[in-house]
Amino acid sequence: MNDTSHTYNSDRYFREALMAATGFREYDARWVIEPTGDGTPVGLNYVGVRTLGLHLGRFLADRLDAGRRIVVGHDFRSYSENVKNALVVGLLQSGMDVVDIGLTTTPGAYHAQFARDIPCVAMVTASHNENGWTGVKIGHRKASTFGPTEMRDFAAYTLEGRAEDTENSRAGSYTFDASARDDYIDSLVESWTERLRGLPRVKVAVETGNGTAGLFAPHVLERLGFEIVPGNVEPDWTFPHFNPNPESVPFLRSVESLVAGSGADVGLCFDGDGDRLGVIDDRGSLVFADRVGLVIAKFLEERTGSSGPFVIDVKSTSLYESELNSDVVWAKTGHSYVKAKVAEVQAVAGFERSGHFFFSEPLGxxxxxxxxAALALLWMLCSAKAAAEDASLSQQLAALPTSFSSPNRQPYASDETKYTVVDRLAAYFEQRESLAGKRITNIRRINGIRLELEDRSWLLIRASSNSPNLVIIAEAFDHDGTVLKLIDAEVRTAVAETGVDIGRFESLAEY
Incomplete structure (x- = not known):
C-alpha cells in the first residue's frame, strides 16, 4: 500500500492503493495527489483514499470507540470534492453514518460537530500547502483532532491493511447537509452581535488569497457592521496571485498594500481552509501572530478579569511570560497539540505563532x-476606539517591549531526514554555552530545540509536522536587531559544520 513506485499515469494507478507512509504526519495526514511540478512524488491515489476511508471508519468505531457518526467536508481545490467522495465511499464501506456538509472551511466542519452533535470529523484539506497536495484533518471528539498517538496508531492500522480482514457488521448511511455553511455564519453573527453592540466599528482589509475562507469571513464581518476592503476574496482554485498562507511573505505583502492603499484600520488574511489568521496593522506593517495573541490576551485580562492560563507554542515570543499576569503554559507547535493543551489546563485561550488561535467558551x-480570532481582535480594537485611548493596533503593539523577530523560514528537508537533521543541529548547539555573544540560560526540547538567552532572546529549530521542511525562527531584544543577525550567522555556521542536507533559506536581508 505504501509502495510509491506506481506511475501516476498508468493502469496500475487505478487498480492498486497508493498511500505513502510519510503522509501520516504528527497531527494531520497529507499527500501529493497530483503532480506539483517541484519533483515531490505523488503519494496517494483515489484507490488509496477509499482505503483510507475504510480504515478510518473502523479505527474510529472499533479502536477509539468514537461512535459511527462523522461530519465530512472539503476545501476549495479542483480535486478536493473527488478526494472527499472517495473518502466517503470508504467510510460507508466501514459502516459509518456520514453527514456530508460539502464545501466548507475547517472551522465550519468543526462547528458542524457541535451543531449536529456528531462526535467525529474528517475534513479534506491541504490547508496552506501548494496545489497538488491534499490531506485529511481528523477528529474523534468535539474540539479535538488526532494527535501523534492517534496518528501513529491509525497509520499502523491502515498501512497494515487491518480493516480489510474484518467483517462489516452494518451498512453505513449518507446524508448531505446543505445548510451547514449558513448555520456556521449565522452562529458567528449571533454570538458576536451582543459583544460588539454599541461599539464603533473599524475599517478592515480582508484577503483570503482566493481560498475557501472568501466564502465565509467577508460575509460574517459585513453582517456585523464592519466596512470591508476586499482583496482576492473570490475563490479560485488556481490561486493565481499567491498561496493563501498567513506565513507566506507574498501573501502578507499584498495585505500590506491593501491596508496602505485603503486607509484600513487593520488587515486580515485567512489561510486556505480558514483556520489561521495573519494580521497587518494600521501602518501597513506585518504583525506576527504571537504578538497579536499577546495583545488579545492582555485585553482579555483587563476586559474580563481573566487570570488565565494562556497556552502558547514554542515558536512564540518570550514576552508572554513578562507581560501577562496570568500563568503561561508552553506547548508543542501544531494545532492538535495546542488545542489539546488548552482543554487540558482549561485555558482561556491558546495562541500559535503560525496563526492558529484557540478560544474557549464563551468566545469559542x-x-x-x-x-x-478575527472577531476577538476586532472586539479589542473597537473597544479601544470607544475608549479613545491607544485606539490603533500599532499603538498597542508599540506599548510592548521592542524586539526583532525573524520570519518563519522553512528550508527544505525531506520527510525521511528532517527529524535527524534537527537532532544533529540540536546536538551541535547543546554543546554551546553561548549564542550570539549571549549566555544560554535555558534549553527547551519539547519540540525541536529552543535556545533561550540571558536577555530573553531565543532561537528555535524544529521539523515541520506537515511538510518536508525545517522551521527556523529567532527573536532578539537588543536595540537594533544586531543579535538577530548574529544568531542567523551562527545557524548557517552550524549547518555547514554539521553537514546536514537542507535547502536554501532566506537571509534576513531579503525581508
Whole structure:
C-alpha cells in the first residue's frame, strides 16, 4: 500500500492503493495527489483514499470507540470534492453514518460537530500547502483532532491493511447537509452581535488569497457592521496571485498594500481552509501572530478579569511570560497539540505563532477558527476606539517591549531526514554555552530545540509536522536587531559544520 513506485499515469494507478507512509504526519495526514511540478512524488491515489476511508471508519468505531457518526467536508481545490467522495465511499464501506456538509472551511466542519452533535470529523484539506497536495484533518471528539498517538496508531492500522480482514457488521448511511455553511455564519453573527453592540466599528482589509475562507469571513464581518476592503476574496482554485498562507511573505505583502492603499484600520488574511489568521496593522506593517495573541490576551485580562492560563507554542515570543499576569503554559507547535493543551489546563485561550488561535467558551468552542480570532481582535480594537485611548493596533503593539523577530523560514528537508537533521543541529548547539555573544540560560526540547538567552532572546529549530521542511525562527531584544543577525550567522555556521542536507533559506536581508 505504501509502495510509491506506481506511475501516476498508468493502469496500475487505478487498480492498486497508493498511500505513502510519510503522509501520516504528527497531527494531520497529507499527500501529493497530483503532480506539483517541484519533483515531490505523488503519494496517494483515489484507490488509496477509499482505503483510507475504510480504515478510518473502523479505527474510529472499533479502536477509539468514537461512535459511527462523522461530519465530512472539503476545501476549495479542483480535486478536493473527488478526494472527499472517495473518502466517503470508504467510510460507508466501514459502516459509518456520514453527514456530508460539502464545501466548507475547517472551522465550519468543526462547528458542524457541535451543531449536529456528531462526535467525529474528517475534513479534506491541504490547508496552506501548494496545489497538488491534499490531506485529511481528523477528529474523534468535539474540539479535538488526532494527535501523534492517534496518528501513529491509525497509520499502523491502515498501512497494515487491518480493516480489510474484518467483517462489516452494518451498512453505513449518507446524508448531505446543505445548510451547514449558513448555520456556521449565522452562529458567528449571533454570538458576536451582543459583544460588539454599541461599539464603533473599524475599517478592515480582508484577503483570503482566493481560498475557501472568501466564502465565509467577508460575509460574517459585513453582517456585523464592519466596512470591508476586499482583496482576492473570490475563490479560485488556481490561486493565481499567491498561496493563501498567513506565513507566506507574498501573501502578507499584498495585505500590506491593501491596508496602505485603503486607509484600513487593520488587515486580515485567512489561510486556505480558514483556520489561521495573519494580521497587518494600521501602518501597513506585518504583525506576527504571537504578538497579536499577546495583545488579545492582555485585553482579555483587563476586559474580563481573566487570570488565565494562556497556552502558547514554542515558536512564540518570550514576552508572554513578562507581560501577562496570568500563568503561561508552553506547548508543542501544531494545532492538535495546542488545542489539546488548552482543554487540558482549561485555558482561556491558546495562541500559535503560525496563526492558529484557540478560544474557549464563551468566545469559542476551543478549536482553531480564524473568523473567531478575527472577531476577538476586532472586539479589542473597537473597544479601544470607544475608549479613545491607544485606539490603533500599532499603538498597542508599540506599548510592548521592542524586539526583532525573524520570519518563519522553512528550508527544505525531506520527510525521511528532517527529524535527524534537527537532532544533529540540536546536538551541535547543546554543546554551546553561548549564542550570539549571549549566555544560554535555558534549553527547551519539547519540540525541536529552543535556545533561550540571558536577555530573553531565543532561537528555535524544529521539523515541520506537515511538510518536508525545517522551521527556523529567532527573536532578539537588543536595540537594533544586531543579535538577530548574529544568531542567523551562527545557524548557517552550524549547518555547514554539521553537514546536514537542507535547502536554501532566506537571509534576513531579503525581508
Amino acid at each position: 468552542h476551543g478549536y482553531d477558527d480564524a473568523c473567531v
